[in-house]
Amino acid sequence: AQSVAQPEDQVNVAEGNPLTVKCTYSVSGNPYLFWYVQYPNRGLQFLLKYITGDNLVKGSYGFEAEFNKSQTSFHLKKPSALVSDSALYFCAVRPMNTGFQKLVFGTGTRLLVSP
Amino acid sequence: NAGVTQTPKFQVLKTGQSMTLQCAQDMNHNSMYWYRQDPGMGLRLIYYSASEGTTDKGEVPNGYNVSRLNKREFSLRLESAAPSQTSVYFCASSELGVNQPQHFGDGTRLSIL
Numbered sequence: 409a410q411s412v413a414q415p416e417d418q419v420n421v422a423e424g425n426p427l428t429v430k431c432t433y434s435v436s437g438n439p440y441l442f443w444y445v446q447y448p449n450r451g452l453q454f455l456l457k458y459i460t461g462d463n464l465v466k467g468s469y470g471f472e473a474e475f476n477k478s479q480t481s482f483h484l485k486k487p488s489a490l491v492s493d494s495a496l497y498f499c500a501v502r503p504m505n506t507g508f509q510k511l512v513f514g515t516g517t518r519l520l521v522s523p
Numbered sequence: 524n525a526g527v528t529q530t531p532k533f534q535v536l537k538t539g540q541s542m543t544l545q546c547a548q549d550m551n552h553n554s555m556y557w558y559r560q561d562p563g564m565g566l567r568l569i570y571y572s573a574s575e576g577t578t579d580k581g582e583v584p585n586g587y588n589v590s591r592l593n594k595r596e597f598s599l600r601l602e603s604a605a606p607s608q609t610s611v612y613f614c615a616s617s618e619l620g621v622n623q624p625q626h627f628g629d630g631t632r633l634s635i636l
Contacts, residue, residue, distance in 0.1 A: 412565075440621065440622050442624060444627075449629065449630075450629050450630075451527070451613055451615075451627030451628050451629045451630055452566070452613070452615075452625075452627045453627070454624035454625070454626070457622065457624060459622045498565065498566070502621070510568060510571065510581065511568075511625065513565040513566040513567075514565055515563055515564060515565040516565055
């Protein structure tokens with residue numbers, strides 16, 4: 409069965425510094441990988457996805473993620489954090505070979521960007 | 524540009540009461556989903572509808588039923604609410620396709636006493 413691990417419950421970073429939110433996955437076969445962001449009292453918003461091809465994926469709000477097949481990781485990154493990036497971030501995976509796009513989500517990482 | 528609309532936003536029930544959570548999307552998406560979000564557990568899929576006229580169980584379907592009323596609407600029903608069903612419920616929709624992102628509503632916060 410597929411699974412997603414987000415090893416850090418919270419990541420703290422100062423504004424202007426680079427940020428990384430970690431995600432590792434376990435699936436049978438090749439994965440589709442997604443990052444979502446959740447602001448307080450809101451639903452999840454899609455940030456970016458990896459399907460195939462270039463291992464570095466660029467998404468919304470200046471975020472990017474690097475797919476590493478050998479390490480089964482898909483870490484979210486941003487070169488310069490903003491206070492407004494503070495939110496809850498979810499990684500999700502779906503194996504390519506399943507019949508329907510049921511996503512499996514990680515437990516989430518809270519990002520706190522300090523001024 | 525409403526996207527996915529969920530009603531109500533908040534609800535308090537007593538154990539044993541029934542309730543239907545409503546969800547409607549205006550993006551002409553084929554697929555719709557119901558999740559619950561609990562602290563430390565991420566999102567867990569309750570039921571989904573791949574296309575109009577079909578529904579299937581997800582990871583945690585016990586105690587719930589769903590109805591895909593038409594292409595736009597997908598409702599979730601709690602027949603006899605239990606305190607363990609206290610959660611935030613999210614509806615989502617997506618295009619039919621293996622790599623299509625899901626679009627989420629803002630959730631229904633449900634407390635069962």
